Amino acid sequence: MSYWRGVMAMVAKDVxxxxxxxxxxxxxxxxxxxxxxxxxxxxxxxxxxxxxxAPGLMWVAFAFAGxxxxxxxxxxxxECACIEGLMLTPVDRSAVYVAKCISNTLFMxxxxxxFLPVFSALFRVPVWNPALWFIVLLGTVGFASAGTLFxxxxxxxxxxxxxxxxxxxxxxxxxxxAATRSTAQILDGQSxxxxxxxxxxxxxxxxxxxxxxxxxxxxxxxx
Amino acid sequence: MTxxxxxxxxxxxxxxxxxLGKSFGHLNALQDITLQVRxxxxxxxxxxxxxxKTTLLRVLATLTRPSKGRARVxxxxxxxxxxxxxxxxxxxxxxxxxxxxxSPRENLRFYGRMYGVRDLERRIDDLTERLGFGDRQEDxxxxxxxxxxxxxxxxxxxxHQPLILLLDEPYSGLDRRGATVLDNLLSGLRDGGHTILxxxxxxxxxxxxxxxxxxxxxxxxxxxxxxxxxxxQLRSTYDRCMGSQQ
Numbered sequence: 001m002s003y004w005r006g007v008m009a010m011v012a013k014d015v016x017x018x019x020x021x022x023x024x025x026x027x028x029x030x031x032x033x034x035x036x037x038x039x040x041x042x043x044x045x046x047x048x049x050x051x052x053x054a055p056g057l058m059w060v061a062f063a064f065a066g067x068x069x070x071x072x073x074x075x076x077x078x079e080c081a082c083i084e085g086l087m088l089t090p091v092d093r094s095a096v097y098v099a100k101c102i103s104n105t106l107f108m109x110x111x112x113x114x115f116l117p118v119f120s121a122l123f124r125v126p127v128w129n130p131a132l133w134f135i136v137l138l139g140t141v142g143f144a145s146a147g148t149l150f151x152x153x154x155x156x157x158x159x160x161x162x163x164x165x166x167x168x169x170x171x172x173x174x175x176x177x178a179a180t181r182s183t184a185q186i187l188d189g190q191s192x193x194x195x196x197x198x199x200x201x202x203x204x205x206x207x208x209x210x211x212x213x214x215x216x217x218x219x220x221x222x223x
Numbered sequence: 224m225t226x227x228x229x230x231x232x233x234x235x236x237x238x239x240x241x242x243l244g245k246s247f248g249h250l251n252a253l254q255d256i257t258l259q260v261r262x263x264x265x266x267x268x269x270x271x272x273x274x275x276k277t278t279l280l281r282v283l284a285t286l287t288r289p290s291k292g293r294a295r296v297x298x299x300x301x302x303x304x305x306x307x308x309x310x311x312x313x314x315x316x317x318x319x320x321x322x323x324x325x326s327p328r329e330n331l332r333f334y335g336r337m338y339g340v341r342d343l344e345r346r347i348d349d350l351t352e353r354l355g356f357g358d359r360q361e362d363x364x365x366x367x368x369x370x371x372x373x374x375x376x377x378x379x380x381x382x383h384q385p386l387i388l389l390l391d392e393p394y395s396g397l398d399r400r401g402a403t404v405l406d407n408l409l410s411g412l413r414d415g416g417h418t419i420l421x422x423x424x425x426x427x428x429x430x431x432x433x434x435x436x437x438x439x440x441x442x443x444x445x446x447x448x449x450x451x452x453x454x455x456q457l458r459s460t461y462d463r464c465m466g467s468q469q
Contacts, residue, residue, distance in 0.1 A: 017324045017325060020363075080320065080322060082321070085379075087285075088284060088285075088314050088320075090306040090307065222288065
């Protein structure tokens with residue numbers, strides 16, 4: 001059984017299951033929208049200060065909505081003990097991580113793609129910028145790659161809804177910082193050279209996070 | 224699926240354990256298990272106090288690492304966690320391992336892809352017919368009865384034609400028709416050269432299937448009986464084991 005054929009079969013299964021239930025996507029989107037609407041009503045933002053606050057708000061919404069989605073990803077496997085079904089298949093167990101990471105990234109990106117136009121309308125920030133979407137992609141990959149590993153760690157805990165954010169959020173501080181700062185600079189019209197250090201940090205985090213997770217996942221999901 | 228490479232290595236045993244032990248903290252679930260199952264055998268493990276048999280199957284299926292000793296399945300050491308071992312194994316356990324949102328056919332299609340089953344749709348057609356859930360194959364699994372889900376789970380376990388079947392209480396939740404279907408299926412698989420290691424508490428069925436019997440007590444194998452055992456012999460030995468632990 002080829003590694004990548006197994007990964008793609010698992011991703012296709014996750015997408016099909018999510019299209020049926022819409023549990024993760026709807027939870028993430030609704031939560032992110034609630035954050036945006038609440039802050040929009042709570043803060044009196046003027047044109048001159050909206051650009052200072054909007055990037056932080058955007059990534060706070062992404063992060064907390066992402067935690068909801070990540071919690072669902074392994075909870076669904078755990079409910080039917082299907083994680084054992086995956087562990088019994090003749091693919092390397094790191095393939096389960098890679099597939100879950102891809103699925104979680106896709107679901108987060110889908111929720112973010114639906115959220116950003118609403119966010120743009122509420123805060124009057126221009127989000128139709130390829131550089132911004134690239135930052136969103138890198139930040140989401142970093143968040144989902146670390147989050148998928150910690151979701152697997154929290155999977156067997158009764159308090160997984162609490163445990164996951166406690167474990168994950170301190171680890172993804174570099175991602176959130178780099179993503180927020182670079183988003184602010186892009187919205188401010190600065191050049192690539194100015195936000196390149198943050199971009200490099202995001203890329204480095206993504207690579208290191210994926211490599212560590214792939215190497216350690218087998219031990220994480222074993223009893 | 225049968226792996227000719229493994230069968231040609233000259234391994235005498237489909238499953239072989241030596242001094243196998245598994246502890247969870249201070250609890251010894253398995254102690255010094257030495258077991259040999261030849262290719263094509265049907266072996267049941269009876270466990271009067273239901274402590275250890277599932278752990279034994281989980282170790283053999285590479286779901287749990289042993290604490291002591293060694294175990295080989297299809298000639299491969301389970302410690303190595305080689306995916307090739309898992310290609311040889313079909314598993315039915317307490318849980319169906321089916322996704323409730325998906326239909327039986329979608330579940331089988333997914334697992335078939337994971338195992339690289341060739342001519343998958345035809346194989347699924349064959350199994351849905353043999354296990355009698357063809358008319359429910361497009362319904363979501365969570366809408367099916369427990370018995371029907373167990374049939375789909377059995378189809379999942381044999382989808383890739385595994386050389387070795389590890390069945391943990393496979394009759395659990397099956398209605399009478401489902402149990403008959405499983406009886407016929409197991410007989411057919413054994414006749415086809417598949418090795419079956421099954422846990423059960425059903426002595427009558429164990430004798431009917433003509434299985435070798437191992438009795439596990441407090442994590443140790445305390446009795447081994449051949450396939451010619453009569454119901455009376457098995458009952459009396461089983462009762463003696465039950466009595467000895469009280």
